[in-house]
Amino acid sequence: MAKHIRYMLRFMCGRFILSDASWAEYHDTLRIIRGASGHVSYNIKPTQTVSLARIVDGRLRADEARWWFVPDWFDVGTRDWKATTFNARIETAASKPVFRRAWKRGRCILPASGYYEWTGDRSARRPWFVGLTQNAPVFFAGLCEARSDSALTCTILTREATPELGHLHPRMPVILTEDELLPWLSGETGDADGRDLGLGWSGRFVTRPVRPFGRDDDGPELIEQDGFDL
Template structure:
């Protein structure tokens, strides 16, 4: 599962030149579903902002009428779900992130953990699907069973793609073990509220 994540640091990258300078945004450390996030199709020059909560093109009501929880999609069955099967074929994208959060513990005393890259590249590349509903671009993050790196924190995780897997995903691959090689690490961070933001949210603390 992925319910909160962090903007990537794209300074000096190809994506900074193609997107960030056009529509500059401060880096966010507490992105929530329904907020706009950067999605990258097979052509990075066409990177765009999309609402993080997918609405399929065939939805007939208004935006608030879409009640399904679709900010995440299970990679194991997205290809056959009515909500996702069209964009599984035609709407694949990458969603770059600086990391994401998961929580452990009992309700009312949950401990947040920041999950970040353990590789040389700071950015995590999530497998995503993008859907255009009316004039609004929307998206979802694919999830998979957690690897050993984070299974003690949560049983699900985003599909984090390495360089080879990114090309394969965008080209239509449906390999069942996509994301199995993700190099990630985690540490507990101070508790934070819905509207808190800033780099201090990912500073390590004693759990």
């Protein structure tokens, strides 16, 4: 398991958080997701159940999904799918056989309060928290697919990192602004290579080093500043 987690953290975005305070803001300010449970956690991991919103029969609907995309055409159980698909590159997702159907019919958004990135040598990996300067809620752009066994799985789309985040990782989640949410869900945007999506928060990110934490650790203390020497 430890080897699997170390391998997983080489990818972006591998962990994110959803705090209770921000969840209330999502309902009050954006009014996008209604009735979702929220899954408040400071250490959300791939394969866990996450909240999302998608358009179904012309209506916006809150749903829950397993965060590790498995295409509908894979006719074995989701746990037998071995490809690393909790992230997908927005530049190529439309053309990849794994995501092609979901790109057209399974767009979704996932609420988050921020995410983690790791830097340093493998023997001394250092976690960083990435959030927003004004504590505003954010939504990741994603893709989801309802399988024939009724299981819903999803992936978070990533893009080239903005200059202010490039020192942590060359890529970042596609974080949509409020004006981009419904156009993304309805398929009005992103039909090229997606390079224009997820830039609306540029210049408004905050990054800080946090203390190393374990696979099953959780709680607001995980995002407290770590005063190690840079």
